[in-house]
Each structure stands twice: as C-alpha cells, then as structure tokens.
Amino acid sequence: MKFNQSNIKKAKEYLDKNCCIGVPTETVYGLAANAYSNDAIQKIYKLKKRPKSNPLIVHYSNIDDLKKDCLINDNFIKLYKEFSPGPITYILYLKKNSKISKMVTNNKKNLAVRFPKHKIFRKLLNELHYPIAAPSANISTKLSAVRALDVKEDFGNKVKYILDGGKCNIGLESTIIDLRDKPVVLRLGGLEISKIEKILCKKIKININPKRKTASGQSRLHYSPGIPLRMNVVKPKKNEAYILLKKKRTYFSNYFYLSKKNNLKEAAKNLYSCLRKIKNKGYKSIAVEKIRSTGIGQSINDRLERASKF
Numbered sequence: 001m002k003f004n005q006s007n008i009k010k011a012k013e014y015l016d017k018n019c020c021i022g023v024p025t026e027t028v029y030g031l032a033a034n035a036y037s038n039d040a041i042q043k044i045y046k047l048k049k050r051p052k053s054n055p056l057i058v059h060y061s062n063i064d065d066l067k068k069d070c071l072i073n074d075n076f077i078k079l080y081k082e083f084s085p086g087p088i089t090y091i092l093y094l095k096k097n098s099k100i101s102k103m104v105t106n107n108k109k110n111l112a113v114r115f116p117k118h119k120i121f122r123k124l125l126n127e128l129h130y131p132i133a134a135p136s137a138n139i140s141t142k143l144s145a146v147r148a149l150d151v152k153e154d155f156g157n158k159v160k161y162i163l164d165g166g167k168c169n170i171g172l173e174s175t176i177i178d179l180r181d182k183p184v185v186l187r188l189g190g191l192e193i194s195k196i197e198k199i200l201c202k203k204i205k206i207n208i209n210p211k212r213k214t215a216s217g218q219s220r221l222h223y224s225p226g227i228p229l230r231m232n233v234v235k236p237k238k239n240e241a242y243i244l245l246k247k248k249r250t251y252f253s254n255y256f257y258l259s260k261k262n263n264l265k266e267a268a269k270n271l272y273s274c275l276r277k278i279k280n281k282g283y284k285s286i287a288v289e290k291i292r293s294t295g296i297g298q299s300i301n302d303r304l305e306r307a308s309k310f
C-alpha cells in the first residue's frame, strides 16, 4: 500500500481546487470530488459519462458532519452504530439548509450517504472541510475499479491524481438502503441483508429492479465487461473464458478462479479484477459456473446477472 502523509496532502490540494481524484474505499475505488461544489460535481458526471439524472453517494467521516446536511432517524442510528464505517449506504432526507450541490442529487430532496472504512480515505476525509461525492471510479455501465491501476486504465490522464490504497478488500459496491420510511434495500452489495435484518429485527423489502429507470441508477445493464457473459454454465464452449469459484486440479488456460477454497468473500474481492483480466486477454465471451446465492453470493450473482445483459 503506497501512501504517506504527503500523498494525503496532495490529494487534498487537488480536491480543494475542485478537481476529481481517484480514492480507495473498502468496496471499490471512487471518483471523488467536493460535494458542496457544483463545479467539481459537474466534472464527475462528465468524466464518467454518467447521466445527470443518476445521483451520487456522498461520503462523510463522522455523524456530526452528516447532521449538517441530513435528517437522521432511529433506524439510521441503529444501523450506523453497527455497520458504519463500512459497506452500507443510507438514503436520508436532505436538510433545507444543506450545502450539498444540487447536481449531486439531481435536485431531489434526499441524499445517499456513506461512511467509508478504508484507512487512507478516512485520513483524507478528516483533513477536509467538506464531504466527498464519489461514484465508483469507472466509465458508466462498465466494470468497477478495485485497484488504482484499474482507475488509470479507464480514465488515463483525465484523472489527475489517484490515491493508491491497494486492492479493495470487499470488491463489491456498498449495500444501499432507503431509510426515509419503511426500510427498503435498493442495491445488494458488500453488507449482507440478513445482518441488517438482525439489527432492525424485521424482514426488509428488497427493490433492486425499479420500473422507473432513473429511480436509483440500477439500470439492467451495469458492471459490464463489454463482452457476452453466461451464468450457471456446466461446460464452457471452446475459446470461452470460464470462471469458477474454486481451483480445479487440472489446468486449462481458459479457466479463471475466483477463490482458492470455495470462499464467497474471496470470490467477491476477485470478481471485477477477474472480469477485467479476461477482457484484457482478448476473450470474446465469458461463462461462469453456478455460484451459490448464500451470503455475499447473492450480491455476486446480482452483479453477474446485470453483466450478462450485454
């Protein structure tokens, strides 16, 4: 992990000038900018080629800073105490006097907020006088970035600075939960739903495929490696890359493994980098073996399903 105080200082300098930079989080890398500045936020949408109707997540270092911009409630406090900092994003009502740029929310009265756990990003947030809007650091609808190199691959010199925090530990985006009224999960992700249900002591509704396209940016095509992908495959075709959960004894050059020992957490961590590797090797299609939908396996299958809509 390449980082020291001077890197944090440099990152701050870019952000203070309303530039976008790459930042590591425990889920995926983010394309970060000052959430209070229209000028900075505009750059995120442009770089990512993201429709302006698709709102951004804002990252805070602590609850006191969040309270300046959002209204909190009991469910939020329960989940915050248990899971933040960590891979969960909350949708809350914005306060009337909040300074969040209108471009972050597409003029809506609610905001997606998150408290990232990655040490380096937390150090950076502690140095700033504003929260950070950061979508995943990839071109819209394409694979998310889990290493500084991936961010570089997507944006080249257009992103002036990337804080290198090593490979993301979780490897899938945060779980999003709308807490404005009855809790509803809007995106499966790094935090398992069962853990949320345990804290709130009830079953939580999941609404991850909204009819309205603009509702949460959960467009059906997403996380796409840019080549066709098939799921639940027992036997791959010739010349097809084959992704397996567990290492096999026999070696085939077109076989790719997500984990050494059939471990779903390890598989989640390796998913995006594996898809990227396959694409960069020039394969024309991908087959994936059946992956069990328990725990984070449910989020892995959600991403694969969207990737397969290519």
Ligand code: TXA
Pocket (backbone or CB within 6 Å): 025, 027, 028, 029, 030, 031, 054, 055, 056, 057, 089, 091, 105, 110, 111, 112, 114, 134, 135, 136, 137, 172, 173, 174, 176, 186, 215, 216, 217, 218
């Ligand atoms: O793990 C993560 O959440 C990463 C890291 C960088 O924090 N960020 C991330 O951001 O995945 P992004 O922009 O790639 O995905 C955010 C999702 C989008 O689908 C967006 O539509 C949805 O969150 N979203 C943002 N604000 C929302 C809001 N106010 N209401 C409903 N959905 C919202």
Ligand code: MG
Pocket (backbone or CB within 6 Å): 135, 136, 144
């Ligand atoms: Mg994204």
